[in-house]
Structures are given as structure tokens and as C-alpha cells.
Amino acid sequence: MTCPVLECLLCEESQDEEHVAPEDPQSFLGQWEDPEEDQTHPSVASFQSEPTRKKISFAQLVKEGRRFNIDLVSKLMFSRGSLVELLIKSNVSRYAEFKNVTRILTYHHGNVEQVPCSRADVFASRQLSVVEKRKLMRFLTSCMEETEEQQAYYSRPYLEFLHDQHLGDNLQHFLLHSIAMASPDTPTGEGLASTRHFLRCLGRYGNTPFLFPVYGLGEIPQCFCRMSAVFGGVYCLRHSVQCLIVDKDTNRCKAVVDSRGQRINCSHFVMEDGYLVGDRKKMDTSLRFLSRAVLITDASVLPGESDQQVSMVTVPSTDGSPTVRMVELCSSTMTCIPGTCEFYLITHLLEPLPPPCVDRSLHTVATSKPRLLCLLCPVFQAELIFKKMLPEEEFCPPAPNPEDIIYDGEPPSSTGGEEEQEGPADQEEQHDEPEPGEPTELQVQESLS
């Protein structure tokens, strides 16, 4: 009972990340912008100097619809965050592949600029003077330790702390908005904690602290589902729960009735509170609204040497307008076709704002709806619930290797019998193979350049 429920639990958590099946594109799409109407006619001079870009038509997009993977929720994974650690620990990571986020960008002084976060970035950056480079590197090394000076600033704004370190305008912008991902009034204690987390995650898999799963975020729940299924979990799709049957004496749920009228007995029932309707809904969390948009474009927001970049972009707030964060994905993440980029925008407001840095001559597909969201860390929450249900069990233990599983009725198989001892196999044996059950690192794909 333990593993299936656990996996179920984790799948429940992210029910909204479905793969978009493009059989019915119209139902998912907001307004289409007709490419012809939107095009601004370029002046003759610039037309001649620009290399002709092969324009992708709407019909083409629809035809290639199967090769797009659009997530309704957009996130990036910190390389030392709880989700990644969980994936490694439980060996669920072997069901998925990941790509590094290759760039962190920001919008500053009217331009899209690359934020130098690793040593190599700082070295190669053209935006910073040598003195700025030194100051930035020094700050990044020193902020990893706790000092008294930091304590003094603890509840004062992080921006003030940065300013008093004589870091200059440029560096303050990078550190506040892109590295700490804070706002000007975030307190120093919090700002420093975010900065440290960012820096600790650097370099584990690549030059930035973030990872993105190939084929999109929908892969993650699928991985957990697979693991669950291997151990006997059952998935019922396109079912919903109509009502709960609660024992009068113990006041515990003992069964559910599904949309087909079937009764299913259970000892525990776990679900996301978004599914509660009517007066059952407990308003114990404050409402926050997020606005999202998904765009498919034919160019990157900052074209560079390679067109296979995965970027995180921050458009910081200016005079009251909210901060917009974007994730830009290239075709090698398998979320869009070659020649296109997929963008996810998220901002805290009811109305979607067109981001100022998006190139105008693009095809756009936009969906936007305000969503009610409860912003808790899903992994932590899962662990809490698990502990409540099964206090003696280990939360998400590493799954064993297939070879070590003994099936009922079979004698324990010896590994020798399964592989022929021939040349190539010998070589493989020479490596230190991970012990069964020992977690291995995530598989991160090399960026194609």
C-alpha cells in the first residue's frame, strides 16, 4: 500500500500538468493573431540587410502540433532543490532526462542582457568593467559566509545592503533581480538566503543553477507514476470523485464514490484542495493571483551564437508594474519544433501585460487565465502528508535495480547468466557500477551547439 499511495500522492499534486493533446487545438487557444495582419512592413533598407528568415505559418504549426509540449504550469528546477534531491534519492530520475538552463537574462536599460553568474560568465562578460568583475566575484564568494555585517542588515532591504557594499548600479541589478530573484523591498536575510541557494546550485550540472526536463514539466509526474505503477499503483484516468463516504463514529473517510457510481474503499484519501467545491472549501489561505502566458515564437529574445539555448529571463518591475519572469525553451528540449522557441511568462497580476522585450514580428499563441494558487513547496508537503499516514515508513526510498528484483516463483537470478561474457561486455564491467539502490546523479544532456 505504501508506494502506490505515495506515487499517487505526488501525481495528484501536479494534476494540472497534463500533456496537451493537440487533437482539439481551438479549445486551448485564446486568440490567434493572423501573421499577415501583425507584420509591420519593414523599410526597404532594413529588409535588404536582414537575412530572409523562413516564416513558419500557422498551418505548419498545427500540422506539427504533436511535436509541441506545452505545460500549463511553468517552473524550473534548482539543481540542489528538494525535487532534484528526491528524484535522485528515489532513482525516479532514471525515467527522465534533463537539460541545463544555459543562460540567465535580464532586461536592463532597454536591452536584454546576459547575467553573469558563473566564473566563466563573469570572465567573458562584455558588460562589466574589470573592477566590477572583481567586486562581483568577491561579493559572491563572501556572501556564502555569515558575517556580523550581514546580521546588522538583516531586516533592512537587500537592495540597501547591496548598495552599501559599493557594488554599483549594474551589479546591484543583476544580484537583486536575477540571482536572488527578489524585489527591492525584500529583507536582507531573505535576499542572502536566496543568493546562497542560487550559488550553491551553480556548477552542479552546468553554468546555471537550473534544470529543465526534456519534453517539458509533464514528464516529472509521469516518472513518479511509472515508479508507482511498477510497484502496483493503479491509475484511473478521466475519473473524478463525486463524494466521500465518512464513518459516522470515527469521522474518517472510509470510501469514495466515483463519477461512474463505483464505490472504492480506502483508509486514506489525499487530494489537492483545489478540487473542493462549494461550502466545503476552507478559505484558510490568502488569495494570490498569477497571470501566465505561453508564446511560440520563431526567434530567441537574445539571439546568440547558438540557437539552442534555454534561458530564464527576468523583466524587473519599473515604477509599480510587476516583475515578469520568462522561461525560453529551444527545440532541443523537445517542447517545440526546430526553428521555434517556446516562452512561458508569469507575473503577479490579473491582467496579462505584453512583455516589452518580445520581438514584434512573431507568431504568437497566447493563453492566459488568472489562477488560484497555493504556493507551498510540493515536495515538503508530500513528505508531511506521507509521514502522517505512514509514520514508520521511509519517505521515497531508493528503488532497487530491476536485476535485483526476485519474482514470485523464480529462483534468485545470477547476473552471470544474463550477460554473455564477450569483449564489449567486459569493458562495461570494469567500471564501478552503481550499487543497486545507490542513487546516481541525474542525466543531463549536453546542449547542442
Added chain:
Amino acid sequence: QHGRVKVKTTAQQEEEKRKEREKKLKIYVAARDACFAKRKEEIFDDEALQLTQQLLSSNPDFATLWNYRREILLHLETVKDENEVQKIYEAELSFLESCLKVNPKSYGSWHHRGWVSARLPRPDWARELGLCDRCLSLDDRNFHCWDYRRMVVKVSGVSVEQELGFTDRLICSNFSNYSSWHYRSTLLPLLHPECPEQASPHLCEEQLLKEYELVQNAVFTDPNDQSAWFYYRWLLGRGMWAVVCHEQMLGGAEVHPICDLPPGTIHDTTNEHNLTVHWTEKHNHRECALYTGTVWHAGNKLSKHSFLQEHEMVLLLCRSELSVEKTSVLQSELLSINQLQELEPLNKWCLLTIILLMRALDPLGYEKETLAHFQTLKEVDPKRSAYYSDLCSKFMIENTILKMEYAEVRVFSISDQNLTTLCHLDQLLLVTHINLSSNRLQRLPPQFAMLQCLEVFEADNNSIKSLEGVYCLPKLEEISLKNNKISTLADLQPLASCPKLTHLDLRGNPITQTAGVESELAKLLPSVTDLQL
């Protein structure tokens, strides 16, 4: 429904592994013995290839088997045609790739690959270069790979520009790599030489400026990374001229100019050059040794001196002045590094580089600052304080030589400067009076014997124990060695070969406590009339 999951216990797993290991060991040993047996019989067949392949793929450092394999391949070359040989060697390259995956630092594998590439009828150098790229991306300090790459580049004629671009990419992705900087330093003078007409180790100024900019980015980003500082030091050497200068007189003969050495003859790497000088007047030739020194602002007086026959020293002067452009480059570099030093006051590389820059610009003008920086250096990096003392001594000696030359005198005096070592003695050949008192010298090295014109020598208040260099000095008359560490008669032995020695002051030395020292010395040094103990 999936089967009920029962996982093997650790004990079970251990046991299975152990059985497997034993099995493999048996197979390995059998194969190895078979190989040796075959080799003994000089059998070079396919089975031998198979066996060696099997063994080498699990142990690529088994050198004997590589040798045997080469014997087999050489034999096959004689019996197969070119196409078959091509195929065999290509298979060999694939095999080697798998070996390299097992151990990318195996001497055996790399060497064999080089051997195979050289013997391949139709080599594919692009593929080899690609392999190097991949290996270096996994480990950019793998010296086997670097060497192999250099070989491939040389044989296949890859352009210097392409390789320079390669170093660009490597340095951009990780500048903390001495190998990349070093490789860059070998390529740049080929591509951007100062004088296009002739090979010279100096860089043209435009490129030099770009390199300064590049390396500055590195040292500012991480001032503790050594490789960038070493490259910086190399750059400093690129913009300067080798200067050779000293005079020598022989047996009273006058020095007069005969000829100039052709430009480019002298490279600043070694101190000594051997030349053959043909004397047109007398129709003979002599082997001569040319000693070089580095002087920065020698005056016009010392120009175009050459030498006469008897002696084996020739000397010559090349250019010495820094051009105006170079001065301004160095000055702006000094400014930048000073800026860095303000940000990082405890960084030793900064301080050292500032010292080098100051010496390049104006050694006498910056003397005070140089000494101050050396002091800071010793505090910041006390483990190497002896090195800094020696280096400081060298620079102070150089300064004193300059002052001496400007003053046009033949007295070399450097006291109370904490000298720990002597050098550039070859530049003091004409000096008649030397004063090294109140320093920290411990010995007078063999090169001291070059000071053929020396008449008076003072070195009081040092820690001198050994006088091994003070021999065969034909003009030496007076020596003062008060308060040193001379303790035995043997220490003074070399002085016996100085025929004109009359005054010797040994007060304050341990040897004065030895019984009967006066009479012993009288025997050893009969010419000495004025002996102070």
C-alpha cells in the same frame, strides 16, 4: 500485475559479485599466459590479436601487450594489401577509443594511437582532432591529449588561426587552465610576430594589447588563479628587447668596435650564447662565448663593442631603449594592476606583477616602491620569503650596475641591502673595487672568478662561509672579510691562487679562535703581508 518484489540482500549481492570476480580473474590469467606463449613462438595471427584486445580492453596499461600487438600489426602489413591494412588500422583506432574511455590517461593507449595514426595509409586527421576536442572537454588538463593534439596539428597542417581559435574557446569556458594559456603562448608569436620578416619571439603591439586585455579579465575575475598570472608574466617578456652589454678588457688591450651582431641573433632566454667569430684580417676563427644581461636603459657610450682574440669573451650591445608606445602600454598596465591591488591587498601575484612592471618601466625610479612591495610580499607570503629575498637581491644588484654605468666608474658598492645572493657577476668584469658589506651573503660562488679586474674586495658583516669563487684573480690585492663565518683553513684555500694578495682582514671570524692559525696562514698565503686577526 507485476511480480511480487523481493530484493536480494546485500550478502547475496556480495557473494554473486565475488564469484563473478573470480571467474573473470581466471579468464584474464589464462589469456595472458596464452599471449606470452604465442609471442615467444613468434606467432602473429588473428587469435593473438583477439587475445591482446581482450586483455588490453580491461587493462590498457599493459605495455608488453601493446608491443606484441604492434609486432602483429607490422607482420600483417607485410602480408595484406593497402585496403586491408587501412581497415585493420581503422578498427584499431576504434578499439583504442574504447580503451581511452576506460582510462583517458593511459600512456600505452595514446602512444599506440600515435603509432597507428602514423602508419595508416589514409589517415583521417579531422577525426583525430575531434577526438582531442572531446577528450579535452572532459579533462582540459590531460597532457597526453595535448601532446597528441600537437602531433596531429603538426602532421596534418592545421592552421595556427584555427588552433588559436581553439584556445579562445577553451579559455572562455574555463580560464583556469595553464595548458590552454601555454598553448596560446606558443601560437601567438607565429601568427602575430613583431617583425614579419624574421622569426622572433616578440609579439606585434596590437596583439599584445589584446592579450593584456584578455588576461586582465582573468586576473580580475580570479586573482588567485596562477595560470593567468604566469601568462601575464610571459606577456611582459614579449614586449622587451634582449639586451646584451658588458665590456671586457684583456691584458691591457684596448677595446674597440669591430662589428655588430646581426639582429635577431640573440634571444632573451639564455644568458650565454656560443658563437663562431670569423676574423677576416687574420683569416682565422674562434669560438666565443657571449654573455647577455638584461639592462634597460644603457647609455649611448656602451655601443658597438666587440672583442679581440685572446680571450673567450665577446660582448655586444643591441638595442636597449623602450619605445614610447610600449612605455604607455606598460604604464596603463601598472595602473590597472595597482587598482586590483587596492581591491586585493593580500594577493601576492598582484604585488609581484607590480614589481615586474615597475622594473620594466623604470627600475631606478621605482626602487623605493619596489623595496616596499618586497617587504609586503614577504609578510603576505612568508613561506616564500627566501625566494623574494633572492629576487630582491637580484634586482638591487641590477640597479647598482645601472648606477655604476651611469656614473662611469668601476666601483661596485651595495651595502645594507639584505642581499642574500649574488648574480650578474658577468657584468662586473671591469670592476676594480667591490663592496658588499653588511648584507646576508653566505657564499661567494664560482662565477666570482670572472672578476678579473678586481683589486679591492670588501664583504664585512655577512655570513660568508665559503670563498670557492675567489681564485685566480690576478689583480686582487686587498680582501676584508670582518665578521663573517669563515671557520677552517680549507675555506681560505682558493685565495692561494691570487698572486698579488697582500692585505687580508679576518677579524671576527671563527677561524681566529683556532690555535696556530697565524702560522698556518703564513704557509698558505705567503704573499700576504698585512694579516688582521
